[in-house]
Amino acid sequence: MVAESGSAGDKETGRVEAFSDGVFAIAITLLVLDLKIPSASPSARLADQLAKQWPAYLAFLISFSFIGIMWINHHRLFTYIRRTDHALLILNGSLLMGVTVVPFTTALLAAYLGHPGQDVAAMVYSGTYVVIAVFFNLLWHHAATGKRLLGRSADMAEIAALTKQYLFGPLLYLVCFGLARLNVTASLLLNVALAIFFALPPKPAAVRER
Amino acid sequence: MVAESGSAGDKETGRVEAFSDGVFAIAITLLVLDLKIPSASPSARLADQLAKQWPAYLAFLISFSFIGIMWINHHRLFTYIRRTDHALLILNGSLLMGVTVVPFTTALLAAYLGHPGQDVAAMVYSGTYVVIAVFFNLLWHHAATGKRLLGRSADMAEIAALTKQYLFGPLLYLVCFGLARLNVTASLLLNVALAIFFALPPKPAAVRER
Amino acid sequence: MVAESGSAGDKETGRVEAFSDGVFAIAITLLVLDLKIPSASPSARLADQLAKQWPAYLAFLISFSFIGIMWINHHRLFTYIRRTDHALLILNGSLLMGVTVVPFTTALLAAYLGHPGQDVAAMVYSGTYVVIAVFFNLLWHHAATGKRLLGRSADMAEIAALTKQYLFGPLLYLVCFGLARLNVTASLLLNVALAIFFALPPKPAAVRER
Amino acid sequence: MVAESGSAGDKETGRVEAFSDGVFAIAITLLVLDLKIPSASPSARLADQLAKQWPAYLAFLISFSFIGIMWINHHRLFTYIRRTDHALLILNGSLLMGVTVVPFTTALLAAYLGHPGQDVAAMVYSGTYVVIAVFFNLLWHHAATGKRLLGRSADMAEIAALTKQYLFGPLLYLVCFGLARLNVTASLLLNVALAIFFALPPKPAAVRER
Numbered sequence: 001m002v003a004e005s006g007s008a009g010d011k012e013t014g015r016v017e018a019f020s021d022g023v024f025a026i027a028i029t030l031l032v033l034d035l036k037i038p039s040a041s042p043s044a045r046l047a048d049q050l051a052k053q054w055p056a057y058l059a060f061l062i063s064f065s066f067i068g069i070m071w072i073n074h075h076r077l078f079t080y081i082r083r084t085d086h087a088l089l090i091l092n093g094s095l096l097m098g099v100t101v102v103p104f105t106t107a108l109l110a111a112y113l114g115h116p117g118q119d120v121a122a123m124v125y126s127g128t129y130v131v132i133a134v135f136f137n138l139l140w141h142h143a144a145t146g147k148r149l150l151g152r153s154a155d156m157a158e159i160a161a162l163t164k165q166y167l168f169g170p171l172l173y174l175v176c177f178g179l180a181r182l183n184v185t186a187s188l189l190l191n192v193a194l195a196i197f198f199a200l201p202p203k204p205a206a207v208r209e210r
Numbered sequence: 211m212v213a214e215s216g217s218a219g220d221k222e223t224g225r226v227e228a229f230s231d232g233v234f235a236i237a238i239t240l241l242v243l244d245l246k247i248p249s250a251s252p253s254a255r256l257a258d259q260l261a262k263q264w265p266a267y268l269a270f271l272i273s274f275s276f277i278g279i280m281w282i283n284h285h286r287l288f289t290y291i292r293r294t295d296h297a298l299l300i301l302n303g304s305l306l307m308g309v310t311v312v313p314f315t316t317a318l319l320a321a322y323l324g325h326p327g328q329d330v331a332a333m334v335y336s337g338t339y340v341v342i343a344v345f346f347n348l349l350w351h352h353a354a355t356g357k358r359l360l361g362r363s364a365d366m367a368e369i370a371a372l373t374k375q376y377l378f379g380p381l382l383y384l385v386c387f388g389l390a391r392l393n394v395t396a397s398l399l400l401n402v403a404l405a406i407f408f409a410l411p412p413k414p415a416a417v418r419e420r
Numbered sequence: 421m422v423a424e425s426g427s428a429g430d431k432e433t434g435r436v437e438a439f440s441d442g443v444f445a446i447a448i449t450l451l452v453l454d455l456k457i458p459s460a461s462p463s464a465r466l467a468d469q470l471a472k473q474w475p476a477y478l479a480f481l482i483s484f485s486f487i488g489i490m491w492i493n494h495h496r497l498f499t500y501i502r503r504t505d506h507a508l509l510i511l512n513g514s515l516l517m518g519v520t521v522v523p524f525t526t527a528l529l530a531a532y533l534g535h536p537g538q539d540v541a542a543m544v545y546s547g548t549y550v551v552i553a554v555f556f557n558l559l560w561h562h563a564a565t566g567k568r569l570l571g572r573s574a575d576m577a578e579i580a581a582l583t584k585q586y587l588f589g590p591l592l593y594l595v596c597f598g599l600a601r602l603n604v605t606a607s608l609l610l611n612v613a614l615a616i617f618f619a620l621p622p623k624p625a626a627v628r629e630r
Numbered sequence: 631m632v633a634e635s636g637s638a639g640d641k642e643t644g645r646v647e648a649f650s651d652g653v654f655a656i657a658i659t660l661l662v663l664d665l666k667i668p669s670a671s672p673s674a675r676l677a678d679q680l681a682k683q684w685p686a687y688l689a690f691l692i693s694f695s696f697i698g699i700m701w702i703n704h705h706r707l708f709t710y711i712r713r714t715d716h717a718l719l720i721l722n723g724s725l726l727m728g729v730t731v732v733p734f735t736t737a738l739l740a741a742y743l744g745h746p747g748q749d750v751a752a753m754v755y756s757g758t759y760v761v762i763a764v765f766f767n768l769l770w771h772h773a774a775t776g777k778r779l780l781g782r783s784a785d786m787a788e789i790a791a792l793t794k795q796y797l798f799g800p801l802l803y804l805v806c807f808g809l810a811r812l813n814v815t816a817s818l819l820l821n822v823a824l825a826i827f828f829a830l831p832p833k834p835a836a837v838r839e840r
Binding site (some may be wrong): 017018021022024025026028029030031033035037040042046047050053064065068071072075078186199 | 645646648650652653656657660663719720723726727730731733734737738741742745746750751753825
């Protein structure tokens, strides 16, 4: 029924976006639950106890940036995507499942950074990002192939540029994942670098696309 | 007052959908709180400790899929439902109450799977799904009977097909519920199979409906 | 600036409603965090342990119904309210503050029901409802007096009927509050009765209003 | 692509607002998790135990007011802001990161008020408000300079008045921050005074602007 009218079809996308926005917003806000109140202690100064929690702050910052950037990109894709189908809903749901897991992997990283098992925690952490980035690409690939779910007037060159650009995500997080096994610090530094890189303004060509 | 104008009526449905989207999005995201960080231990490897938590991951996966699929179907119904009345709001509220309970029943299943009491936990788990599926049917039945809350142009054959299709939900979850008493593994396997089945693309006729 | 154009004014109300919907949806979903997983115990059967938690289920049911009904009524008011001003935002914020406190008072009631201190817990519980109902009336009074924030075409008789109807809320919850001091069971029974009463279909006159 | 058409540009802002509303709504509702249920104790009366938690209630009230007022102001800015760009998304994300941290700093203040370390807790608390207020100003400055992201018809005098008005935020919270080092009580009193001050109706000129 929805497919019969353009306006109802827009509404369809609208609700997928609203649901996705909700999940992104909740997941990004739940990250704060990973910051713990130090238990009052007569022997330790609060400032020192807070300072000792730096792994939690670092993990919070990387994860907040990651989810925020994922949201910006999700948002950008849906300025192109005009229709939904069953596969899009399933792929979007899988992407969101990955996003909701981030508060867990963040807490895991914060708890184990600097302790035995930090390599496993960092691999789980970056591994989740690999999975999310893969689903992000699958979603875009499904929507964009033959303009299946895009507007007819969408610019082919722009679409190809986005497709190419998004392919880097899984590869870069795969490097983070592999690095975590060899050197946790290097893996996290790359994670931080990626967060900063993606937060920088896009290059002029990309600006035009937006 | 709202009933007097079509556009205000649409807005009425819009806010019910927005509220429902919010509850679905929060319930599905709260599931992550059921994934626990293993306490650091010198004798156990983190990878092993994480692997031992498989019941929590399994419960998370089934519940995420269930809520996601419920959302897709809720969303589909509201492409047909154009007006609200008091009974719809109450039935929708009852449905949402069931959905918000899922993070609790998921945590219960994760905590007891493989321990004494797992049959009770699995019955509570599937029992909640039975209740949700029943309210889903009551909601649709209330809205669709005599096209009470649907648009006038809604296709009778499509409506009848949806009505028939949704009746399977309560029956299938009732089987899960009964199986849980006899064999918890079989009950969960059926739950997984249902999640996969509902995530598969609908059959061609259903595709046309959407 | 917003006040200059009708369409921008509608958007203003829209965002207040969206924010309120978010708070209502989150508060109602957080109630599930008050349902606790019984700790595995070899000597007690899980079914018995779950059954012993009836105060938590009762408190959950009453609170879910209360927040749900508050949402329905908030929603109804905003089909009349067309504009916002500073006082409306502050009154709405105060109402929402009361709503966000409900998961706390619910957990308090669930923890103390059947134990010493249950009268205090029940008074805090019903007292919160009194405060919420008072802010609800203040909000409506502010918006409706002289049709300050309503559409010009709003029916005076309907407005007067709503004003009269909503006055009962604070009074009834004040009775719950007082009863809690004398007899906790009676207070909770009245709370349950109120939840059922408000969930029943409105009387014909009210049906027409909606 | 979005920049090409006015309507798509509005939709762009709409989704930023929806995401921001979600984060504000969740952060303000998560504050309730900082209110703890006193453990049942035969020797202490519940009323006394609840009364002893006044720092938690005070911190809850200030934080709820702060986030609520931030939301009102965010909302007000976006009645002027019509377009988005990459920098706006990053600045808005940074602002939201500050907002999501508030439930943590609130819990920290509630836990340490009246105990050693309360000065550090109060500095972290007010320091977060300084950071949020700074990002708020950066966001507005970016959007308003040369009307970069505003509508063409926006009134220059109104914009200048808002710019001037918002500059007080960081300064006032910087005073709270400094006071926390000298005298925690004075710092919190100023925090309460600011919450009340911002909740008062704006002065006539500001009323016209809205």
